[in-house]
Amino acid sequence: MAGSPVQVTGTVLTTRRVEAYHALTVVAPAVADRFRPGHFVTVAVGGPYSSMLTRRAFAIHDVKPDYGGTVEFVFSVRGPGTAWLADRRARDTLDLVGPLGxxxxxxxxxxTCVLVGGEYGSASLFVLADVLQRRGCRVDFVLGASSADRVFGALRARRMGETTTLTTEDxxxxxxxxxxxxxxxxIADARADVVYACGxxxxxxxxxxxxxxxxxxxxxxxxxxxACGVGICMTCVVPVIAEDGVTRMVRACTDGPVFLGERVRFDDVGTIPFDALGAPGGRHG
Structure with missing residues (x-):
C-alpha cells in the first residue's frame, strides 16, 4: 500500500559490513509495504536518553518480504550518530520513520536507462533497476568512488546490468x-534515453x-x-527552477530527494540565489 509515511519501532534482523560501509536490515512491514524506489527513512540515534536529537536520513537499499517486510539501508560512519548505528546488533530495536520523499x-x-552511483549513493539504484527491468527497460550501470572499498554494489551491478562500468579515483x-x-x-554506446543518478x-x-x-x-x-526529514526544519533546502522558470528554495526531504537534474542550480547549492522567490532583496511572491 503506497501512502503516507509511518513511525515504527523496527527490530534489527541483520547487520553486516560491506567494504567501507555498514548495512542494517530492519523488520518494518508498514514501511516496506509503502516503499517505492528512491524513498528514504529517518532513524533516531543514540537511544532514548541521548542528546542526539536529530534523526539521520538513509536511502532505502532493499526491501524484502521476509518477516512481513524488511527494509535495508547502507551508511558510512561519519560521526557519533552513525557510529552508534554501526554498533547495533540483531534483535536491537530502532525508531524509523518512512518511507519518505x-x-x-x-x-x-x-x-534504455543508465544508472549512475557515487560512493554508497548507488545503494538506492538496485531496487530501481529491478523495477525498470520488470518494465522491459535495458539497464546499464556506471559506479564510482575514490577507491575500490568505497564502490558499493559492483558485483550486483555486474549481475543485473547489460553493461557495468566502474571507476575509482586511485x-x-x-x-x-x-x-x-x-x-x-x-550513454552513446547504449543509446540511452534517460539517466538516473544518486551520489x-x-x-x-x-x-x-x-x-x-x-x-x-x-x-x-x-x-x-x-534534520527532520518531514519538511519542517528547512535544513535541506536546494535551489530548483520550477516549470514556470522561477527559482524556488525547495526541501530535498519532501519535494525531493529526486529532481530533474537540469532544474537544480548546483552552482548555488548552499546559498539562496538573489533571484530566488522570497530571497532577501530579490523576488517576492
Whole structure:
C-alpha cells in the first residue's frame, strides 16, 4: 500500500559490513509495504536518553518480504550518530520513520536507462533497476568512488546490468577517474534515453552537465543533510527552477530527494540565489 509515511519501532534482523560501509536490515512491514524506489527513512540515534536529537536520513537499499517486510539501508560512519548505528546488533530495536520523499519517476514505455552511483549513493539504484527491468527497460550501470572499498554494489551491478562500468579515483578498481569521465561513452554506446543518478552533489552536477549535452533527461537523487526529514526544519533546502522558470528554495526531504537534474542550480547549492522567490532583496511572491 503506497501512502503516507509511518513511525515504527523496527527490530534489527541483520547487520553486516560491506567494504567501507555498514548495512542494517530492519523488520518494518508498514514501511516496506509503502516503499517505492528512491524513498528514504529517518532513524533516531543514540537511544532514548541521548542528546542526539536529530534523526539521520538513509536511502532505502532493499526491501524484502521476509518477516512481513524488511527494509535495508547502507551508511558510512561519519560521526557519533552513525557510529552508534554501526554498533547495533540483531534483535536491537530502532525508531524509523518512512518511507519518505518523492521516489524516482518511472518511464511509461520500455527504454534504455543508465544508472549512475557515487560512493554508497548507488545503494538506492538496485531496487530501481529491478523495477525498470520488470518494465522491459535495458539497464546499464556506471559506479564510482575514490577507491575500490568505497564502490558499493559492483558485483550486483555486474549481475543485473547489460553493461557495468566502474571507476575509482586511485585506479584500484575499474578505470582510473570519475564517473563523469566515462558517462558520455556509456550513454552513446547504449543509446540511452534517460539517466538516473544518486551520489555526492559534485557528481550529480557533472552527470547533469553530460546529460544536457546529449539532450536526455536525468533524474538525480540529491544527498543533503536532513534534520527532520518531514519538511519542517528547512535544513535541506536546494535551489530548483520550477516549470514556470522561477527559482524556488525547495526541501530535498519532501519535494525531493529526486529532481530533474537540469532544474537544480548546483552552482548555488548552499546559498539562496538573489533571484530566488522570497530571497532577501530579490523576488517576492
Amino acid at each position: 518523492r521516489p524516482f519517476p518511472l518511464p511509461r514505455d520500455p527504454c 585506479g584500484s578498481l575499474g578505470m582510473r577517474g570519475e564517473v563523469t569521465d566515462v558517462l558520455a561513452g556509456v 555526492p552533489m559534485a557528481m550529480l552536477r557533472g552527470v547533469t552537465a553530460v546529460c544536457v549535452e546529449f539532450g536526455i533527461p536525468v533524474q538525480v537523487s540529491v544527498e543533503q543533510a536532513m
